[in-house]
Amino acid sequence: MKIYDWLNQRVDLDSITKFAKKKQVPVFYGTVWYYLGGVSLFLFIIQVFTGILLILYYQPGSTTAFESVKFIVSQVNFGWLVREIHSWSANLFILFIFLHMFTVYFAKAYRKPREVTWYTGFILLLVAMFFGFSGYLLPWNELAFFATKVGSDIAGAIPFVGDFLLKLLRSGDDVTGATLTRFYGIHVAVLPAVFTIILGIHLILVQVQGMSVPPSQESLPPEKRKYMPFFPNFALRDLLVWLIVLNVIALLAVFFPWEIGQKADPLLPAPAGIRPEWYFMFMFQTLKLIPAHIWFIEGELFGIMMFTLGGLIWFFVPFFDKKAGLGIKSPFWKWVGVIIILYIIGMTIWGYAV
Amino acid sequence: MKNPDRKKFLDIMLGVGTTAWLASMLYPISRFLIPPNIPEANVTSLEIGQVTEFPYNSSKIIRFGRKPVIVIRTKNGDFKALSATCTHLDCTVQLKKETEQIWCACHNGIYNLEGNNISGPPPKPLTPFNVRIANDKVIISNEDMS
Amino acid sequence: MKRLILLLCITGTPVTWNFAAPTDDINGCISCHQKNDEDRDDDEKIMTHFYEDVHYLKGLTCSDCHGGNPEEFDDEDVAMWDVENFVGAVEKKEQPEFCGKCHSNPEFMRLYSAHLKTDQVSQYWTSHHGEKLKEGDTQVAACTDCHGVHGIYPVKDPRSKVYPTNVPTTCKHCHSNEEVMANSGLPTDQFDKYTVSVHGQALLERYDIAAPACNGCHGNHGAMPPTIFSISDICGTCHANNAELFKGSHLKRVFIEQKINQCEGCHNYHDIAKPTDESLNWAVNKTCIYCHEEDEEKAKILATALFNIIDSLKQKIEIANEMVDLAENKGMEVEDLFFHLEDAHKNLIQTRTSIHSFDDKYVRKTSEDGYKAAEAAIIGAEQALHEFGFRKKGLLVFSLILTFFGIVLYLKIKSME
Numbered sequence: 001m002k003i004y005d006w007l008n009q010r011v012d013l014d015s016i017t018k019f020a021k022k023k024q025v026p027v028f029y030g031t032v033w034y035y036l037g038g039v040s041l042f043l044f045i046i047q048v049f050t051g052i053l054l055i056l057y058y059q060p061g062s063t064t065a066f067e068s069v070k071f072i073v074s075q076v077n078f079g080w081l082v083r084e085i086h087s088w089s090a091n092l093f094i095l096f097i098f099l100h101m102f103t104v105y106f107a108k109a110y111r112k113p114r115e116v117t118w119y120t121g122f123i124l125l126l127v128a129m130f131f132g133f134s135g136y137l138l139p140w141n142e143l144a145f146f147a148t149k150v151g152s153d154i155a156g157a158i159p160f161v162g163d164f165l166l167k168l169l170r171s172g173d174d175v176t177g178a179t180l181t182r183f184y185g186i187h188v189a190v191l192p193a194v195f196t197i198i199l200g201i202h203l204i205l206v207q208v209q210g211m212s213v214p215p216s217q218e219s220l221p222p223e224k225r226k227y228m229p230f231f232p233n234f235a236l237r238d239l240l241v242w243l244i245v246l247n248v249i250a251l252l253a254v255f256f257p258w259e260i261g262q263k264a265d266p267l268l269p270a271p272a273g274i275r276p277e278w279y280f281m282f283m284f285q286t287l288k289l290i291p292a293h294i295w296f297i298e299g300e301l302f303g304i305m306m307f308t309l310g311g312l313i314w315f316f317v318p319f320f321d322k323k324a325g326l327g328i329k330s331p332f333w334k335w336v337g338v339i340i341i342l343y344i345i346g347m348t349i350w351g352y353a354v
Numbered sequence: 355m356k357n358p359d360r361k362k363f364l365d366i367m368l369g370v371g372t373t374a375w376l377a378s379m380l381y382p383i384s385r386f387l388i389p390p391n392i393p394e395a396n397v398t399s400l401e402i403g404q405v406t407e408f409p410y411n412s413s414k415i416i417r418f419g420r421k422p423v424i425v426i427r428t429k430n431g432d433f434k435a436l437s438a439t440c441t442h443l444d445c446t447v448q449l450k451k452e453t454e455q456i457w458c459a460c461h462n463g464i465y466n467l468e469g470n471n472i473s474g475p476p477p478k479p480l481t482p483f484n485v486r487i488a489n490d491k492v493i494i495s496n497e498d499m500s
Numbered sequence: 501m502k503r504l505i506l507l508l509c510i511t512g513t514p515v516t517w518n519f520a521a522p523t524d525d526i527n528g529c530i531s532c533h534q535k536n537d538e539d540r541d542d543d544e545k546i547m548t549h550f551y552e553d554v555h556y557l558k559g560l561t562c563s564d565c566h567g568g569n570p571e572e573f574d575d576e577d578v579a580m581w582d583v584e585n586f587v588g589a590v591e592k593k594e595q596p597e598f599c600g601k602c603h604s605n606p607e608f609m610r611l612y613s614a615h616l617k618t619d620q621v622s623q624y625w626t627s628h629h630g631e632k633l634k635e636g637d638t639q640v641a642a643c644t645d646c647h648g649v650h651g652i653y654p655v656k657d658p659r660s661k662v663y664p665t666n667v668p669t670t671c672k673h674c675h676s677n678e679e680v681m682a683n684s685g686l687p688t689d690q691f692d693k694y695t696v697s698v699h700g701q702a703l704l705e706r707y708d709i710a711a712p713a714c715n716g717c718h719g720n721h722g723a724m725p726p727t728i729f730s731i732s733d734i735c736g737t738c739h740a741n742n743a744e745l746f747k748g749s750h751l752k753r754v755f756i757e758q759k760i761n762q763c764e765g766c767h768n769y770h771d772i773a774k775p776t777d778e779s780l781n782w783a784v785n786k787t788c789i790y791c792h793e794e795d796e797e798k799a800k801i802l803a804t805a806l807f808n809i810i811d812s813l814k815q816k817i818e819i820a821n822e823m824v825d826l827a828e829n830k831g832m833e834v835e836d837l838f839f840h841l842e843d844a845h846k847n848l849i850q851t852r853t854s855i856h857s858f859d860d861k862y863v864r865k866t867s868e869d870g871y872k873a874a875e876a877a878i879i880g881a882e883q884a885l886h887e888f889g890f891r892k893k894g895l896l897v898f899s900l901i902l903t904f905f906g907i908v909l910y911l912k913i914k915s916m917e
Contacts, residue, residue, distance in 0.1 A: 070833065073833055074833040081891075228917075232916065233916060236912060236916075240906055240909045240910060243905060243906050244902075244906065246902065247898075247902045247903075250895055250898055250899065251899075254891045254892060254895045256831075257831035
């Protein structure tokens with residue numbers, strides 16, 4: 001290719017191409033799970049594109065945000081499409097990151113030497129959830145306003161730093177137009193930058209270290225292990241899966257559009273049934289169930305502490321599950337994972353059933 | 355791959371598919387980028403016309419968001435804007451020029467020009483709106499400034 | 501034991517509060533009559549609500565109305581009988597003048613309440629109750645039958661027997677009692693009819709005190725049934741538009757000449773129901789035939805014309821409602837269309853009111869705006885549905901392209917391996 005040659009004469013593209021050609025994907029019963037990370041990446045790319053398009057028309061501010069979203073959906077050509085894709089893809093994005101994380105967990109891909117990939121991955125999940133939390137407020141409708149109020153109230157319950165954190169998050173004591181402006185800045189500038197950098201590290205590590213396989217596969221003799229080249233075989237498969245995902249999103253955008261809702265009015269009392277988005281529901285439901293006081297600790301604080309502890313343990317699982325790194329079976333951590341999944345699913349369903 | 359013709363056909367189809375896919379994505383994106391006729395959303399203030407379009411001692415009912423608002427130009431030339439929905443049973447009110455009061459035809463409710471309910475069934479005053487004049491244009495906005 | 505007594509004293513105090521006057525306020529009248537009350541039936545006790553009575557609260561006491569010597573605690577004669585101008589219990593036919601002693605005296609009333617009127621007694625003598633009382637009928641209502649006695653609340657106080665929501669029950673007391681009304685020649689179904697009427701439901705169920713109770717149409721102290729000249733003016737106090745239109749119509753003159761009560765002719769009086777469009781529907785209700793027996797055809801033509809205008813507007817609005825709902829269910833943005841629907845609905849109310857002109861051209865003109873609004877909503881909904889159809893088609897095309905691309909991709913993958 002002419003362009004390739006021209007560039008190659010100036011920048012060493014050949015070594016990159018050679019390196020890329022070497023990338024192999026293990027072929028075994030678990031290969032199908034390898035798609036999840038790629039789909040998450042695809043969804044992130046969709047979010048960036050549709051997000052940029054939305055920025056061209058969205059106006060942050062308590063007197064303009066709601067109206068501008070309404071404007072996008074009803075007046076702008078294909079505005080509805082961009083907005084629906086952005087809303088649906090946001091939810092699918094977080095869902096797929098969860099799925100990706102759990103499949104990686106059960107395959108014990110976090111074991112040595114891939115601990116940092118796990119660490120960056122978990123951070124990416126948290127950033128994605130913060131993306132969701134900040135983005136949810138931007139349409140400035142009733143539900144979003146109160147969900148943000150309730151959600152940020154929880155941040156205030158953290159001892160010592162709680163009040164400071166709350167003020168920092170809300171840009172003031174209450175959720176106001178200033179909060180909206182701050183969330184907007186966080187959502188379109190801060191988080192994309194942070195996410196991209198950490199994602200970069202995460203992806204480079206995957207390329208440099210190669211694809212991980214579960215310990216059972218690793219212990220097989222070399223002749224029993226099958227591979228396929230990433231370029232073009234798995235890449236084309238990836239593309240196929242991405243097309244299917246894209247089609248599903250398009251379907252959802254047309255047949256299950258998201259409501260614009262009522263404009264937020266800080267003076268009105270909270271409507272009944274305020275709840276956070278589904279990916280926070282399990283934590284929300286847990287907090288609801290905790291009694292007002294446990295010993296001398298306030299219930300909400302206790303809940304936050306438990307979740308922080310849980311999060312830290314999950315984050316440091318490569319450190320705790322040393323056995324995995326040595327190739328020894330550790331069913332304990334497998335069951336921890338199973339229980340956590342069941343807990344999350346159960347609490348989420350319960351949260352909606354009430 | 356055994357059959358070179360079939361391979362070539364497949365490659366061509368692949369190219370066609372890729373092009374069609376990219377085109378189907380670029381079409382809505384490019385349409386999106388072209389702004390619609392009304393380039394901006396209506397906010398919480400609305401321009402309703404030139405000062406000259408409002409004769410003294412007259413009124414107009416205009417739409418503000420989803421609500422009807424009665425805009426009155428008094429005998430002295432002042433502007434007043436009030437919610438036009440009667441607080442009794444939601445009928446639309448009108449200006450009574452002779453008495454300089456606002457009247458609801460449904461059950462004879464009467465408000466003064468400040469919107470205060472002074473006679474008849476209405477239990478509450480009419481919500482006021484801000485009016486300001488800029489460059490000979492009349493602009494109405496909500497009282498709330500959150 | 502001491503604690504028990506203390507407890508009893510503390511809990512007993514609020515219970516006896518109502519009956520124990522502040523010590524410096526007990527006078528001779530109250531001290532005896534409180535004792536007398538113990539031997540009386542509940543409905544004849546004097547002191548039960550005495551301390552809430554508006555007169556007492558304004559600083560008046562027994563002797564200010566009844567005369568007598570309130571400083572005498574023991575001797576009946578010194579307290580009452582021997583005192584000049586002692587009135588004692590007041591007979592029914594003396595009541596108006598008795599209350600009027602103060603209430604008809606502007607200079608006196610000004611000392612207590614500058615805004616209270618002082619024409620109640622003179623009004624009363626013009627009423628049916630007043631006329632009958634003059635003739636000697638003591639069964640009719642006088643002051644205390646409506647306002648109560650020894651526990652009179654101001655009219656604006658919801659405990660008052662003549663507070664708007666209590667008025668129907670107060671009048672009902674006599675007017676629904678067959679025995680009391682036996683020789684009057686009057687019916688006793690007014691209360692029952694009123695409670696199902698549109699005003700009764702507004703007042704008694706929704707507490708809308710703008711709705712008229714009995715006194716709203718009959719007057720207060722000068723209560724009389726409205727007569728022919730006044731009926732549409734009385735209804736017109738609130739229903740101004742309808743009265744105005746009717747006055748300008750060709751029917752007003754006819755009704756007066758024929759001595760037919762105006763609004764009541766079609767709407768009844770105590771059991772005024774929410775009017776329905778069906779009363780103009782000749783196929784179901786030949787309402788106008790009541791008068792138009794001879795020239796049925798003329799009435800039928802007008803009634804049918806009016807009915808058709810209203811009915812077709814109503815149907816158009818129904819269609820508009822359905823279409824907007826449909827568009828909304830499909831997830832389309834229809835906020836703006838609700839404004840048109842509201843406009844159309846308001847116009848329907850105006851059109852219905854306009855039939856009181858009995859002029860089909862005027863009614864048709866009134867309904868035009870409603871049609872336009874409903875039409876605007878329908879067009880908007882159609883556009884929304886059309887747009888949804890466009891989206892579905894777009895989705896189909898996109899899916900086909902993706903499917904095609906996907907299949908080709910799949911084949912390519914297969915061909916490579």
